[in-house]
Amino acid sequence: MSEFARFLFGRRARRRWIHLILGGALAMPYVFVGQLVVGPATDSRYVFHDLPLQLLSFAVGLPLAALTAALFPLTRSLEAGAVRSLCGIDAHRLAHGPARTRAAKGRTAAWFTLHLGFGGIISGMSLAVPPFAVFLVALPFIEWPADNRLGLPEVLDHAWVPALAPVAGLAMLVGLAACAAGSGTLLARWAPALLGPTPEDRVAAAEARAADLAVRNRLARELHDSVGHALSAVTLQASAARRVLDTDPEFVREALAAIEDTTRRTVGELDAVLGVLRDGDAPGTAPAPTLAADLDGLLRRTRAGGLRVTATVDADPEALPPVLSREAYRIVQEGLSNALKHAGDQVSVTLRIAIADEHLEISVENPLEHTPSCRPGGGHGLRGIADRARLLGGTAQAGAAQGVWRLSVRLPLKGPA
Structure with a gap:
């Protein structure tokens, strides 16, 4: 009842x-x-x-x-x-x-x-x-x-x-x-x-979720590459400056200047990414870094931490498509960041950027005997590099061979945007 x-x-x-x-x-x-x-x-x-x-x-x-x-x-x-x-x-x-x-x-x-x-x-x-x-x-x-x-x-x-x-x-x-x-x-x-x-509504909703997930994954890669590289570089720069504080004031000044430049740029990039994540906020105005705009600055800041980087650039960064230049910058940044985190500042890293067969080729190498095993929870950086390469229609390989840790990336000059 x-x-x-x-x-x-x-x-x-x-x-x-x-x-x-x-x-x-x-x-x-x-x-x-x-x-x-x-x-x-x-x-x-x-x-x-x-x-x-x-x-x-x-x-x-x-x-x-x-x-x-x-x-x-x-x-x-x-x-x-x-x-x-x-x-x-x-x-x-x-x-x-x-x-x-x-x-x-x-x-x-x-x-x-x-x-x-x-x-x-x-x-x-x-x-x-x-x-x-x-x-x-x-x-x-x-x-x-x-x-x-x-x-x-x-x-x-x-x-x-x-x-x-x-x-x-x-x-x-x-x-x-x-x-x-x-x-x-x-x-x-x-x-x-x-x-x-309707079935069409479900397909549209699935596409919207996939697009949203793709944006979030891209932002996660940006945060990982930008902030992760900055923290690694700043840590090594500060460590190197502390070791020679009393014996090499000039190096200390260069390291502190590199720390200031790195953190300032990273804060701008972080603000741009968080502006997209916050509902109702407009994206930040910090421009995305590219090879044409900041390759020299990236190498300078990395070397300021004591890492010896030998760079060979057989390509004109100014002639690269903007999307390719931006993603290639992040790949180079993550490659150097991996060397900083896992090999330390006592090794020499070889960076090569060249164009061959209508492809942009990027390789980062460092001696394997100085590279400790991957840290717990690591591997996101290499996965991010592979994702970037795949989205551009390219390939990425990383691993040890003949006593050298090598990262090799091949990107088509006219691939999908």
Whole structure:
């Protein structure tokens, strides 16, 4: 019994009743338009006073409602929002955007017609039934004039009518609640089928998630390469400066200047990346570094930490495409950063950048005997290099060979952007 009472008068039932009344309110403009059609067609001046004509106006207005839903794609978004809030349907079962395809528009039109149809009927019952039910419940306590000047039906003169009237009134209220709960349950059951995402919507959502994930992965690579390289370089620069603090003041000054330059540039790049991650913030204005703009500066700051870097550049950085130049800069930066972190500042690193067979070739080498095993949790840098190379249509290889740790990257000059 409690389950039945909850079905009729529970919180969910009440919210769905409100949803139906909202549908009835939305149906009223279409009913008025239907009256403009039914009145002249039936030669009736007072359609509003005739219940059959009102129902006919309602029937004429529903196709107009379906046409409205088909013509305005945002109807699906508005209806789905109302269903999520009032009918207790999980958000993932409903579409979030406007109806774009013909199938989606057709289903939205069908839903809108059902919502307004059921809502109009339940709204009319909600207006008419409660007052009459209250009248029946109060009937035994009302004294009528003996001369029946109120024009009441003669059936009220029977003695059994006042005795059964309260029961009939309560039954009418329960029947109204049952109609509202049943209609609300039907609409809630049909909502996912009519307002749910179409296959095209699911594909679009998957593509949007993939694009968002790609952006986040790119930002993660930027943070790893930029901040990771800066921390490694600054750590070694500070360590080298501390060791020769009393014997080589000139080197200390160069190391401190390199630390200042490295941190200033990294803060700018970090602000640019975080600006993209923060909702509502515009991206930072720090330009992305490229080989053309900062290869010499990158080598200078790396050498300031004591790492001996021999660089051979057989390519014109100014002639490289901007995207290729930017990604190549990050690859070189990560290669030098790996040497700093894993080989230390006591080895010599050989960097070579050249163009061969319409490809930009980058190699970073350092002696293997000075390179300790990878730190726990490491490997993100090499994975990031491989991702960058793959997105540009190139290849990346890293490993030990003949006592040398070698990173080799090959990028097409005219690859996918």
